Amino acid sequence: MDHTARFEVHSVQKQYPEPDGIPNDAVLVLVRDGKLCIRKGSTPAIPETQSLDLPAELGRNAQYLGHRGPVPWYAIEVPDDQPVPEGRAYSGVRELVGLIPDEDLAIAGLALGIIDYDRNTRFCGRCGTATAPAGTERAKVCPSCHRVIYPRLSPAVIVLVRNNNLALMIRGKEAVPGRYSLIAGFVEPGETIEHAVHREVHEEAGITIKNIQYRASEPWPFPDSLMLGFVADYDGGEIAPDGIEIESAAWFDRDHLPDLPPKLSITRALIDDWVAAR
Ligand SMILES: [Zn+2]
Secondary structure, three states, rough: OOOOOOOOOOOOEEEOOOOOOOOOOEEEEEEOOOEEEOOOOOOEEOOEEEHHHHHHHHHHEEEEEEEEEEEEEEEEEOOOOOOOOOOOEEEEEEEHHOOOOHHHHHHHHHHHHHHHHHOOOOOOOOOOOOEOOOOOOOOOOOOOOOOOEOOOOOEEEEEEEEEEEEEEEEEEOOOOOEEOOOEEEEOOOOOOOOHHHHHHHHHHHHOEEEEEEEEEEEEEOOOOOOEEEEEEEEOOOOOOOOOOOOEEEEEEEEOOOOOOOOOHHHHHHHHHHHHHHH
16 A cells, blocks of 8 residues: 555664754754744745744754754753744644644654653653753663653554445544544553554454454554554454444445544555545
């Protein structure tokens, strides 16, 4: 399946040891309350140079994202009370789709994820000591108990279940009215990815499946999911939505599809791929 993951970062590579301080040629991505600072204008842009003249203390928590070519990129969290710089605005990342280059959008997603990781790991969860960057990999170390803390990644599975010419779709309780999606859920400790696919289908729709096949994956940094996309075939049972998370589950044929999630999501890519395989 040909799927371009929206938040797959191609151009940024980490180098170690990390640069000492923020080099003068560094590019900054500013994040405030989960939103990104953009330069307004006919071609909105995210990358900022240090000519923006931010208060020096903001740089202390700068998060090294990696080098893009010879240039180091950093994410900087800006407090809510910091005035919006001249000619700038803060925008949610989803609102920037199609407005800024795809790779910049992916890096913006990375910046959000790394800022979230930094906020959640400033102190050791085991002993409470302030942590420090590991310096040799994307991790932090507790100087007291030597615990190493990596960015959290939460793997989740999403699956399109086929039954002859039909595909299984579900409506969550919180879904947009009329919209259907695919069965999905987080992988639990102690289970394989395949087991998670079987379990989610059984929990959400009450049926059993077979022939699970991996299709594509997608990082989704809100804040830390990694979606793993599958197709599978119906094996047995009657559809019975759980009634708690899932309001409705139904088989659809290609000519009578419900309202679907937007293009460019892995959900939609799995559905479009199935439709194209008519
Ligand atoms: Zn510790």
